[in-house]
Amino acid sequence: MYMIISPTLTSVNVYIFEVKMYQGCNKTALCSQKHIAEGFYELLTEKEYSRITASEICKKSGVSRQTFYSLFSSKENIVAFILSKEYSFNPNEECRCQGHPTLKELSLGFSSFIVQKSDFIDLLEKNNIIYLMQETLYESFNCCSDVSAEQAPAGMLPPDLATDFVASGLTTIAKHYVKNRSSITCDQLEKMIYTLFSGEYFPR
Numbered sequence: 001m002y003m004i005i006s007p008t009l010t011s012v013n014v015y016i017f018e019v020k021m022y023q024g025c026n027k028t029a030l031c032s033q034k035h036i037a038e039g040f041y042e043l044l045t046e047k048e049y050s051r052i053t054a055s056e057i058c059k060k061s062g063v064s065r066q067t068f069y070s071l072f073s074s075k076e077n078i079v080a081f082i083l084s085k086e087y088s089f090n091p092n093e094e095c096r097c098q099g100h101p102t103l104k105e106l107s108l109g110f111s112s113f114i115v116q117k118s119d120f121i122d123l124l125e126k127n128n129i130i131y132l133m134q135e136t137l138y139e140s141f142n143c144c145s146d147v148s149a150e151q152a153p154a155g156m157l158p159p160d161l162a163t164d165f166v167a168s169g170l171t172t173i174a175k176h177y178v179k180n181r182s183s184i185t186c187d188q189l190e191k192m193i194y195t196l197f198s199g200e201y202f203p204r
Helices: 027-044 054-061 065-071 075-086 103-116 118-126 131-143 159-183 186-198
Strands: 002-007 012-017
Touching (some): 027 065, 054 075, 103 186, 118 131
16 A cells, blocks of 8 residues: 655645556466556556546457456556556666666756657656656665665665655656657756755755
8 A cells, every 4th residue: 555645835645546457477367457458558558547437448458347346446556566666666677777866867867768658757747657667766775775774874865755855856847848749858857856966946
């Protein structure tokens, strides 16, 4: 069960969802998962996320409702699956580094990533489900951390807090980019990330 808090100027939106999907190695099940994800993605390009039904997903992907619910517990889990398989940001690969990237590496790597994946991120933003991207980013950065919350020395910023902060900030930047991408270049996006995370935005 995951809880994501998304602050706005007027309110705080709390999203709670449970990641529950098939994670075994049965070839038939994995093939069906792939077909469901592809069918769902196609539907998402045709209509609003909130209007997509399980029946439509099953018909589009050619699977039964029983098969669908044995592999995914919800539409959110299909989105999480697509994000993890096709649109996952891997810090080590995208930033070409080992362990946590430097701010400069992160700014360059994530700006390129957003531009390349902007079409799908745009779909998430337009359907108000971009918060799911935050959890994927959290997991990606968590995997390259070599310090757990329990291992953190006294006085050190808790790794899980830092990771959540970074994931949340990058998700917000991705949302801003897809809403304004016609007027933001990749270089400008890179500088935007660096400025916000370095603290340069605040006066000294």
